[in-house]
Amino acid sequence: MADTEDRKNETPEATPEDRVTRGTDSPAVGETRCPLCGGPVKRAWSDVSVANLATFLIFLALTPVALRAGVGGGGAVFAVAALVFGGIVLLSFWTLPVTGAMAVAAQPRCRSCGRLHLPALDAATASGPMPFPLRYAMIGSLVLLAVLIVGLEWFRSAPGQETGKVELTFALRIVMAGFAPGLGVLAQTMMWRRLRPRMGSVTRRSLLLLPTVALGVGWMALTGYDHWALSRKYEPIKRSPIVLNRAGLAPLPDSARDVRVHAWGFLMSGKYTLRFTADPNDIEHFLAASPSLERVIARTYSRERMRLRGGDDVRFSDRYDAQGNEYFMPECDVPAWYRQEIRGPGRRYEINWYDGKYRGELLVDDEEHAVYVHVDRY
Numbered sequence: 001m002a003d004t005e006d007r008k009n010e011t012p013e014a015t016p017e018d019r020v021t022r023g024t025d026s027p028a029v030g031e032t033r034c035p036l037c038g039g040p041v042k043r044a045w046s047d048v049s050v051a052n053l054a055t056f057l058i059f060l061a062l063t064p065v066a067l068r069a070g071v072g073g074g075g076a077v078f079a080v081a082a083l084v085f086g087g088i089v090l091l092s093f094w095t096l097p098v099t100g101a102m103a104v105a106a107q108p109r110c111r112s113c114g115r116l117h118l119p120a121l122d123a124a125t126a127s128g129p130m131p132f133p134l135r136y137a138m139i140g141s142l143v144l145l146a147v148l149i150v151g152l153e154w155f156r157s158a159p160g161q162e163t164g165k166v167e168l169t170f171a172l173r174i175v176m177a178g179f180a181p182g183l184g185v186l187a188q189t190m191m192w193r194r195l196r197p198r199m200g201s202v203t204r205r206s207l208l209l210l211p212t213v214a215l216g217v218g219w220m221a222l223t224g225y226d227h228w229a230l231s232r233k234y235e236p237i238k239r240s241p242i243v244l245n246r247a248g249l250a251p252l253p254d255s256a257r258d259v260r261v262h263a264w265g266f267l268m269s270g271k272y273t274l275r276f277t278a279d280p281n282d283i284e285h286f287l288a289a290s291p292s293l294e295r296v297i298a299r300t301y302s303r304e305r306m307r308l309r310g311g312d313d314v315r316f317s318d319r320y321d322a323q324g325n326e327y328f329m330p331e332c333d334v335p336a337w338y339r340q341e342i343r344g345p346g347r348r349y350e351i352n353w354y355d356g357k358y359r360g361e362l363l364v365d366d367e368e369h370a371v372y373v374h375v376d377r378y
Contacts, residue, residue, distance in 0.1 A: 046103045046106075048099050048102065048103070049096075049099040049100050049102070049103040052092055052095055052096060052099045053096065055088065055092045056089060056092040056093055056096060059085045059088045059089045059092065060089050062085050063082055063085040063086050063089055066078050066079075066081040066082040066085055067079075067082035070082055090175065090178075093175075093179065094178040094179055094182060095182065096179075096182065097179065097182035097183045097185065097186040098182040098185060098186075100186050101182065101185045101186040101188070101189040104186070104189040104190055104193055105132040105189045105192070105193070132189060132192055133192070133199075133205055133208065136188065136205055136206070136208040136209060137185050137188050137189075137208070139209065140184055140185075140188060140208065140209045140211070140212035140213075141181045141184060141185060141212065143209075143212060143213075143216065144180060144181055144184050144212040144215055144216050144219075145181060147216035147219055147220060148177040148180060148181075148216075148219060150220070151173075151177070151219050151220055151222070151223035152170075152173060152174070152177060152223070154220075154223045154224065154226075154227050155170060155173060155223045155226050155227060155230075156170070157227065158226065158227045158230035158231055158234070159230060159231060159234040159235070159236060159239075159261070160230050160233065160234030162262050162263065162264045162335075163234070163264055164264070164266075166230065166234075169226070173222075173223070173226070177219075180215050180219065183215065184211050184212040184215050187211035187215075188208045188211050188212070191207070191208060191210075191211065192208060195207075234261075236259040236260055236261040237252070237256075237259050239261040239263060240252050240259060240261055240274060240276075242261070242263050242272065243261060243263055243272040243273065243274040243373055243375070244274065244373075246270075246272050246353070246354075246358045246375055246377070247272070247274075247292060247351050247353060247358060247360065247362070247373055247375045248290065248291045248292025248293075248351065248353035248354070248358070249286070249290040249291075249292060249293070249362070249373065250286050250289035250290045250291075252276060252278075252286075253276075253278045253279070253282035253283065253285065253286050254282065255278045255279040255282045256276045256277070256278045256282075257276065257277055257278070258275070258276060258277045258370075259274075259275070259276045260273075260274070260275040260276070260335070260337050261273070261274055262274075262334070262335045262338070265377060268377065269376075269377050269378075270376070270377035271333050271334075271374070271375075271376055271377070272358075272360075272373075272374070272375050272376075272377075273334050273335060273338050273372075273373065273374045274371075274372070274373040274374075275337060275338060275339075275370065275371070275372050275373075276370070276371055277368065277369055277370045277371070278369060278371070279369065280366075280369050283364065283369060283371060286371070287349075287362075287364070291353075292351050292352070292353045293349050293351075293362070296349050296350060298347040298348060298349050298364075299326075299347065299348045300346070300347050301326075301342045301344075301345070301346045301347070301348070302344065302345055303343065303344055303345075304323070304324070305323070305324040305325060305326075306325050306326070306341070306342060306343045306344075307325075307326045307328065307340075307341055307342040307343075307346070307348065308325055308326065308327050308328075308341055308343075309327070309328065309330050309340065309341055310327030310328055310329060328340070331374065334374055338372055338374060339363070339365070339370075339372060340363070340372075342363060342365065344365070344366075344367040345365075345366040345367050346363065346364055346365050346366050346367070347363070347364040347366065348361055348362070348363050348364075349361065349362040349363075349364075351373075351375055353375070356378065357377060357378055358375045358376070358377055358378070359375060359376060359378060360373070360374045360375030360376055361373075361374055361375075
């Protein structure tokens with residue numbers, strides 16, 4: 001009798017059917033189970049989104065470690081590794097909203113039997129699940145891409161592009177521009193997921209373009225503000241003393257117009273370039289009042305004796321031809337608006353200022369009444 005009582009008190013071993021039933025009846029918190037087999041129900045692209053996020057975080061942590069090792073004497077291997085890690089971080093950051101949008105747009109399926117687990121709204125329709133309208137996402141992305149390119153070109157047209165701070169700001173704008181299309185697609189998928197029962201008509205589906213339109217308007221407002229702020233901060237007339245002081249020249253004449261400035265410096269080096277046009281008499285007063293041009297004899301040019309751009313062999317060969325034309329090696333780090341050739345009436349002054357720390361040239365175009373200044377920091 002005791003043995004019989006013990007057998008009654010023993011807990012029977014759970015069968016596989018009991019395990020499936022138990023998992024179906026009591027799923028984990030926040031977990032959806034398939035009503036057919038009891039397997040977990042997940043979206044198809046959710047793991048890809050999680051893997052992309054993990055890749056971003058891992059390489060974001062490894063990049064400064066490799067960079068510090070390369071700078072600290074670790075060799076070129078760590079420096080190259082830092083560049084590769086940084087590229088992976090940037091690409092994974094740009095694809096974060098894209099993989100998130102794929103996970104949101106995907107229909108949930110059972111991981112065990114592959115059965116499509118439709119929401120109540122999709123299951124109630126006669127035609128089955130409503131797929132995400134990819135055409136509207138592509139149209140919105142193409143329009144947004146064009147707006148992003150226009151905004152970047154607008155930014156690049158502002159003065160001060162040669163300075164380090166503006167270059168860093170432009171790099172940040174490129175990162176933001178690469179993230180924006182994916183963000184627009186993610187906003188479209190979230191909007192579609194919430195409003196898809198009402199997206200039957202073409203007119204209502206066109207509402208999916210609103211996120212990209214909003215991003216485009218915000219982008220143009222941001223780059224427009226950048227252009228305005230840079231134009232005020234790096235106004236050429238305000239920056240002209242930077243070049244004039246280093247070249248030992250007088251202040252700009254009162255009639256100076258069409259002023260252009262290109263100036264950058266780093267530690268003990270730098271390049272400074274200036275251009276302006278003015279009245280002929282004011283240019284002569286400007287030259288006479290410039291301390292660095294005292295006792296400097298100008299080399300004159302004309303249509304019969306020009307200053308022309310030469311090749312790499314100029315430094316090893318004769319710089320003059322039979323007609324008396326002078327050939328020179330062009331400066332490679334000057335802006336496009338700096339005219340180095342003189343094909344008509346003009347003059348050239350050599351500049352040597354601050355005990356030879358700043359050396360360069362001043363060109364006068366007597367035909368267009370323009371002055372060009374370029375000095376290097378040695």
